[in-house]
Amino acid sequence: MDYTVLGILFLAVVAPIWIIAHYTTRWKATKALSSDEEQLLEELWKNSERMEQRINALERILDAEVTDWRKQL
Numbered sequence: 001m002d003y004t005v006l007g008i009l010f011l012a013v014v015a016p017i018w019i020i021a022h023y024t025t026r027w028k029a030t031k032a033l034s035s036d037e038e039q040l041l042e043e044l045w046k047n048s049e050r051m052e053q054r055i056n057a058l059e060r061i062l063d064a065e066v067t068d069w070r071k072q073l
Contacts, residue, residue, distance in 0.1 A: 033041065062069045
């Protein structure tokens with residue numbers, strides 16, 4: 001009889017806390033970026049900077065050739 005009460009107590013209180021603590025620890029461990037993800041993020045950042053430079057160059061060309069192109073948008 002005593003083991004039944006201890007078993008129920010374990011399953012009702014200890015096991016859920018243990019499971020929550022386990023998955024919280026795993027979630028925190030995977031929260032950081034992996035090296036592949038960091039490399040991909042760096043590549044995306046460089047690509048966005050190049051795209052921004054290209055857009056600025058296109059805007060300068062349009063400003064020189066079509067003065068009111070921004071009003072047409």
